[in-house]
Amino acid sequence: MITNIKRWLFASLLITGFLIFTSCNDDDQSTAYNASYLPSIDATNLPIGNRSMTMFEDDESPSKMYDKQDRWFRVNEPMQVIQKGKDSVQISLYSPVGLTDVRIYAKLANYDKKFLIYNFTKIPAFHRSFHQIPMVAGKNDYLLETGNAVTIDKITGFSSGAIEFSVESSDPLFAKFKKIKSSHLVQFNDGYHINELGKYLPMNPVLAKEAIAMIINYSYALSHPIYYDTFINFNRYKQEQATQAGTVVNGATDWHGNNEDVDGKYDYLPKTEIEKIYWNYLDNRTVYMAMVGGDSAWGGGPLASQWESGYVTGHWVGEMSVWSHEYSHHIGFSHSSNLANSGEGGGQQEMLTHFYKYLIYLKDLPFTDPEVLKGWTKTKYLTGTYKKPVFNINPKNPFLLKYKGDGKWN
Template identity: 25%
Template sequence: MSRFLTVVLWSSLLLTGCRQDDWSPSVPAAAGDAAVFRLRGGAYDGAATRVEDLRMDYDRVEFRVVDAASGDAIGDLRGLYHPDGSELRIEGLREGDYRLLVLGIRGDWSRDGVEVHPISHIDEEWVSFPADPGEPLAAEYFYSQSPFTVRTDISSEGIVTSQVTGTETLQQRIIGRADFTFAYENPYIRTALVSLRATLGGARFHTGMTGAGEFTGESGELSLETDLEEASTYCFLSLAGGTSLRGEIELVTRTYRGGEVRRTFAYELADLEPNRIERIHTPVVHPDNTSGTMFITPQAYAEGSHGEILQDGEPKTVYTDPAQRRFNTAAPLQLSVTDAGELHARFYSPRPLSRVLVRARIPRVDSEYLDLAWFDSIPPFADFCERLPQLERPTQCLSESGRWVDLPQLTAADFEGVEFAVECEDPYWKKLRQIIHGWTIAFSLFNGDPDRPDGGPSGNWMGIRPVHCREAVAFFLNFTYMIDMPEHEVILRENQDRLYGNGGVNDKVTPERVLSQMRQSRSLNVGLVYPGNGIVGLGGGSSYGVYQQAWLQHYFDTYSCEIMFHELGHVMGYNHSSSFTYGPWAQELMNHFYVNHLDQMPIDSPSYLNSSQNPTLY
């Protein structure tokens, strides 16, 4: 349904809103006593683009028609504004030469206290604003004064027709816009803002406009403090009395070392003309301008649009490619510098990591580790990649001994042989650092097809999906953490008489041998077992897999956990005659220890992944 605004002009102006469904397409000339005017407008002078608006879709329209010669207002006219077509239709016009005055408003004019007055002559004040400019304008105001002519003709048959010339109406703003802009030598300063405020003062503005478009009146002096993070663009009527808009900008930022920097900049804007954008531009002089440490705040991370690994929808050719998706549980945070000079951080973890300092020793630059990047947070399964500042400009970095090191502008080749160190006080990181004997985990389809609804079973395997891969990350982080827990070692020693090998109960295995086998460096291809053949787990050599339920329930279900450890027993070289499969190690000691000590492990809850609610499960 179309939307219309009806304006009725008698001795004063009345604006109402209505809806009408029988609007017919307009034509350049009016039929009978109706004239249709097309409202057009353009961008601000000084805007980045000069493309003109094809339509002026206003929230409110006021108009007056005056006699072209005398300037006297014409009464008894009816106007209908069509916002969707940016057209104003006026009825009641007679033959003559006129001027059409149009005020268009876009935005919430009620906040501005604007008043539109009935006028009898073009030189009278038509529009007025409050004398106290308590805040910038909430709406934009457009004005035009357009000459047009109405001529009537009587045909030989006595039919009266009207022609209107001058129906294209170009609107321009009667307000000016002040934009606060900033130039940051170091982009991480902008994304580390704590606050950005400005005082607006000194200026007085015009408070009114006549029908002829002449400004009138003068306001009191503006005095206002504003938050530039919430809004950096402000609209006003033009400056009056030779005054200027002036004040101070206060910028407060965090530093990655935990402090704050407060900077103040003075500004003055001497001109603010109608339909123009004036920029209050501030080059930010800041002590961190030369810093070469990437300061990755949540805002900086979000703006980087960084990826995530092992996510639903990731192609199987990616997550089952060891060159792209493989990790060691003792090093779940993978760090590198790419050939393009980007810091690449990939995190195999269901949990985030907070307050992470990445240091790098760059042999071609310095013998010490330097502060290369600070992350307020690294998200779960993060795949962060961002160009290093050192490739853009000369920088300074703080060394591990506390001295500042000046670095010239570097190339990617200068990072050859880089070594990384991580500092982090997050308790979760401390647990991850306690994984000493890591296992290397990759993911395999084993000829299954995850793109098929049934997983494309191939023998006892089906296509593993990312939801299962994420659970594999959780389980093997916990398992390799568990094998170095003192409590785990105690339970093995207390039950050493129940540990036996492939020769049965008389083939005793010492706790030291078991610990050595569990702590041995291993590489596994992890998959998803197809339970249709009655098989719920497979393991041996470098292959490992369990059925879907076990991947989901290993946290709390001792039966599912038994399956996990049964297959680990096979990976360690044990058969079904040993206690490591159908025996106490898998069926009683390990599965119960894992479930009962889950609260001490790195991934201490299934809620991080919430896999049981995942829509991609089989």
């Protein structure tokens, strides 16, 4: 049965509009259809009607970043396309570095091929703008993913679910975004500092930009094949550390759960559970990023937090121990588990920090240059005083010793 929406699309596309195809590789150019595609777009120079803006400007009201209906993104989709009404889309780039050659494709409910509706030559960092869906404006030719052309008549508008969007780009940064396996939804939540000011402190756009860079990098690190292999085989990692040190394994020999340790006896997790836990770190739950002002950072439920210094300088030099700890509380682990605590002989806090530093050393993170944000220079928006973060790796880093500069995720 064809629903009302499908019947309308079917009629619009196939009866009154007709779809015309032509191959870009057609040898007989005398009969080839001469498609006329929509022009490319430079998002750094848009007409006023597109309502172009830069999100998280330093002096932007923090109320905007705390608006959870308006400011949110999934870590594997920093380049976001959202339908607005029946005739427009909002594009947003949650990234401190812009993108080039961004192609946005559409797919209609009754047509199984994707076709190009926007080709952006440039999209600057933290950009947002609004664009009319071109099919609403009139009849146009569109480039299919296959390289063929399709002509689509004017369509008066799109109900929810009648059109889907996807993004592609040749930009190397976008290629890193696509490797991220986590689909965590990231938001900032002012409820913590409103209800417990002092224990938590308000953030601002300067800190939010640093936090966004950090969580994209962190999600990339968790998704990395070397991290997956090390996480799944943590017992091997512990043995390798002991061998390098010329000692026996110190403390727990593998991942263990939340039960209290008694006389060196741990509730070790089976491999099947370890695999499941790894993917829990990369699921689609919501994380609220916050900042603490007291003696302790906090995590649990949707919350993961750290101090201002961690956002401004710490993550650029790989000091991710606190964040790893609080994020593990967010996933569901207590201080009794070495998935949250370092524990005897080291746990995930230590391992993740070593690995993160190795990725900075390899320049194998989406963002490795603190100059892209210069957060430490923006003293007007900070409570502490900071110097430019300068990264150095310990020559005894276990990942450096094992991989010796290899292992970059190509």
